Amino acid sequence: MSKEIKWAVLGTGVIANEMAAGLQKMGKSLYAVGNRTYDKAVAFAEKYGIEKVYPSIDEMFADEDVDIIYITTPHNTHYGFMKKALENGKHILVEKSITLNSSELCEMISLANERGLILAEAMTIWHMPIYKELWKIIENGELGKVQMITVNFGSFKDYDMKNRFFNRKLAGGAMLDIGVYALSIVRSFMEEKPENLMSQWKSAPTGVDEQATILLQNDKNQMATVALTMHSKQPKRVMISCEKGYIEIMEFPRADKAIITEALTGEKREISAGNTADALYYELTDMETAITSGDASVMKLQYSIDVMDIMTRLRNEWGLKYPEEE
Known part of the structure; x- marks a missing residue:
């Protein structure tokens, strides 16, 4: 064009x-x-x-x-x-x-x-410069294979069933609002889509998902745990555990830095790239x-x-449907 x-x-x-x-x-x-x-x-x-x-x-x-x-x-x-x-x-x-x-x-x-x-x-995660740098580090084998990923994302939303976060008519709930970020970061550091899923969830009074814990595993035996909540504050934190070290990222949806810790020495180094304010x-x-x-x-x-497939599977298992899906 x-x-x-x-x-x-x-x-x-x-x-x-x-x-x-x-x-x-x-x-x-x-x-x-x-x-x-x-x-x-x-x-x-x-x-x-x-x-x-x-x-x-x-x-x-x-x-x-x-x-x-x-x-x-x-x-x-x-x-x-x-x-x-x-x-x-x-x-x-x-x-x-x-x-x-x-x-x-x-x-x-x-x-x-x-x-x-x-x-x-x-999805901001696909575009932040820090992730483009970290994906290169993983791809070149510097830290060895990704073994385990742990993700936390919790927001404290007023327990008002009329607001959009809990409103079933507006497709509210933790999965589509914040879970999409957590599952996106997991998918971006896994070699293959995770097909083995287990979960627990808690419903809000409106029927949408208020909080959930999810376990994921792919055919490469890479695993992940995800904890989500819409009524309890958690840090937006991810840890990618590899054979030779681990990566820690705070405020991960729009992160601009990460800490890498070497497994054998415990030595830490900070990787910075981009600027959180420039996500869009x-x-x-x-x-x-x-x-x-x-x-x-x-x-x-x-x-x-892949992320949408995972979210759809989980909601189907929970029996959680929105009006447009009935």
Whole structure:
């Protein structure tokens, strides 16, 4: 694509604001914004100097000048918006969780492939420079084989069953909101997708998952443990245990540093790369690179597929379905 890539954003929340700032860091501006509430879209456009505001969301999909749409709305709305965007020839970057389940994702990937479009999940982990450095360290065998991964992610959310975190009608719950990060980091350091899964979970009064513990193992005998909760604070922490040492990462969804400890000597060294504040900048830059080069591997869609398969399997085992799935 030789002309300048024009971005539109669907939604005006926190992520949309970070996305607009990320484009500004790239020396660009958002071309257009759409939102269910028109007045919020107008205010958002004024804040960021956006050229076009759509009175209705459907006008965004039909606008021939739009190249990419960043979908930042609640994840139970993603499928419908993704389908409209792809049918109208738009590349799409979609907030996590990219869909509700594997069936939705498979259908959207088929549609994107049919139309020659790039579809990707806006998962910060795929794009942070620190992980690109750490994956190289693992791949070159410096620390030996990854044996065990442990992940904690806990958020303290007010026990209000009307908010989106516990709202079944908005696809609330720990798995799709924070579990997707934990499982994504696990998948990115495993050689193969884990197929052997065990779990326990606790339901909130609304029926969504309030907390869960998950055990995972792949055919390479790499294992992982994941602990999630929506009503008890935990550090966002991951430890990757290898044969010759271990890697510790705090605030892992947007990390910019890691500590590597040598197994034999106990010697520690810090690896730094990138900047936490620039997470959306890295994400958007990689998406543009994928479109201009025609090589979408940097967007790690296969990892998103694997993670969605795991989340779908677990929720099926729990009997947890959302209204759109019934």
